[in-house]
Amino acid sequence: MAKVKGQGTESTTDSRDKVGMDGGGGRGRAVGVVEGRAEQEQGGHDGQAVKHIAEAKERQARLRVESRDEVCKGVTSSMRHRFVDDLRSLNSTEAWILGVLISIMVGLIVFLAYLGWFWAIGYNEATPDTRVLISPDDQPNESLSCEAITVHVHPNGGNNTGSPNDSAALKVVPCRETLFDVAHRGWAALGADAVGPNELRVFDGVGIQLGTLDEVVDGGHYYLVLAFEYWFWPGLYIGHVAVVPHLISPATGKPLEVETLALEPRLFLMRGFVSASEAEQVMAAANTTMKRSEVLDTSSSGSSTSKVSAVRTSSQAWLGWWTLVTWTLNARIEALTGVPSHNGERLQVIRYFNDQHYWAHHDYFDPAVHISRADLASGRNRMITVLFYLNDVEAGGATYFPRAAAPAGVGRGPLSSYTNCTAGVNVKPEPGAAIMFYSMHAAGHLDGALDVASLHGGCTVESGIKWGANRWLNNRRELQLLP
Ligand SMILES: O=C(O)CCC(=O)C(=O)O
Ligand SMILES: [Fe+2]
Known part of the structure; x- marks a missing residue:
């Protein structure tokens, strides 16, 4: 510092550096400024004294902060003590x-x-959620192959019969087209009425919605679904087995298999849909609230009362929404059907003792009978039933579909008996299995296009007990989601 005596600016820099090195960081810099200024005023002679002044100021500042912290600590701790004392004195x-x-x-x-x-x-009745992933503005992905592939398109729920309304084969050049082009070209090839842009969605055969042409494979089958409609399981043919990669059976740990049992009605069997422990939990949860099942008796004015009937002699219980097991099963059914859980009613557990049955009926409510129900008149109704079989039934208790075209060719024909449970298709209860059937047609399901062929019943249990559970999914949101 003696070296730069008289040169205020330089000495200021010098002393800053020096003090900065000694003290480090911000504190050094502050002291340096003070020292430099003092040097200017006094000609730079008494640096030591200036340094003492700066240190004294710094000490003062530190004391101020420390004493403030002390005071705060005291206040908060005394407040805490007062609060604790107050609580103790209650x-x-x-x-x-x-x-x-x-x-x-x-x-x-x-x-x-x-x-x-x-x-x-x-509490919001609305049409299904819509994910419109394709639009006329989409651009072809030029990195895709320019070699033509064949893509089979079908209407929603189409059965690949090869008939012009059910199936169209398109030649597609992936590098030049988009999924939008394929959807709209396919729609026209199926002879369907023109639809606007953003009105078609494309699904694969197990209900996965496609977003771009990259996901399409040569020879693949795809389903064109109107933007506001639900994708329907295609049956293809009796005995067809679809493997669902996104749904693992809790019983086998392998992807779930969906086997087509009938095309009319649209009826499927899923083995291992419910684990043994889930079945136990459902039966235990229902056991205490079981009561005799009733059926709706509807007067000519359309008003209904529930009454005990010889048509249905079993017992039943409704389970709450928010238990782990019902939540899990609901989520699994949503993954299977693609229909949101909030379209579903609560799980209804059913139990038949020896000699009990439920004769053939529809799960939907006939709007022509329930004439006072405005929701049914508007097309709202039960669309899908998933029926779980929870235990091993010793004998009897099959679910029968008397109008279903059976493999043996029994056919739908006029129904001579509602109680003849050998007619049509019979499903034997198997623990952990479930059946899924549609009470509506794919075409027009949002308007409530009911399928009369969905008639079904539970045959008489001949030995042992039969436990099952129904989950009904409506074509619109359910109105009673309270627990
Ligand atoms: O028990 C069965 O197999 C059929 C039951 C049924 O159809 C129903 O509860 O609605
Ligand atoms: Fe039923």
Whole structure:
């Protein structure tokens, strides 16, 4: 510093550096500034004194901060002590009242959160969620092959029969076309009425929606679904087995297999759909609330009352929405059908003792009979039934579909008996298996196009007990989502 005596600016820089090195960081810099200024004023002679002044100031500042921290600590700790003392001084009645008040507040918060959720997704009758992933603005992916491939397109739920309304084979050049082009070209080839852009979606045979042409494979079969409709399982042919890669059977640990049992009605069998432990949980949950099943008796004015009937002699119980097992099963059914869980009713557990049955009926409510129900008149109804078999039935208890065209060719024909459970297709209950059938046609299902061939019943149990459970999915959102 003596070297630069008299040169204020340089000495300022010098002293900053020096103090900066000694003290380090911001503190050094502050002291340096003070020192430099002092040097300018006094001609740079008494650097030591200036340094002492700066250190004294720094000490003062540090003390100020420390004493402020002390005071704050004191205040918060004394508040804490006061709060604890207050709590300790409560007598038992006051403590009890405080507990109740806190519980009410917590309950209120939970209830409001639930109401918010319910309002947002529950009580809202709407058409299905739509993911429009293809649009006329899509551009071809030029990195795809320019070699032509063959793509088979079908209407929703089409059975690949080869008839012009059910199937069209398109030559597609992947590097030059988009999924949008294929969908709309395919739609026209099927002879369907023209639809606007953004109105078609493309699915594969197990219900996965495609987004781009990259996902299409040579020789693949694809289903064209109107934007607001649900994808329907295609039956293809009796005995066809579809393997669902995105759905693992909880019983076998392997991808679920969906076997076509009938085309009319659209009826499928899934073995290992429910694990043994899930079946146990469902039966245990229902056991205490089982009561005799009833059927709806509808007057000529359309008003219905529930009554005990010889048509249905079993017992039943409705399970709550929000238990782990019902939640799990609902999610699995959503993954299987592609229909959102909130379109479903609660799980109905059914139990037949020896000699009990449920004669042939439809799961939908006939709007021509239930004439006072505005929702049915608007086309709302049960669309899909998934029926679980929960236990091993010693004898009898098959589910029968008397109007279904059986493999042996029994045919639909006029129905001579609602109680003849050997007619049509019979499904023997197998523990852990489930059947899925549609009570509506794919075409027009949003408007409630009912399928009379979905008539079915539960044959008399001849020995042992039969446990099952129904999950009904409507073509629109369910209105009763409360627990
Ligand atoms: O028990 C069966 O197999 C059929 C039951 C049924 O159709 C029903 O509960 O609606
Ligand atoms: Fe039924």
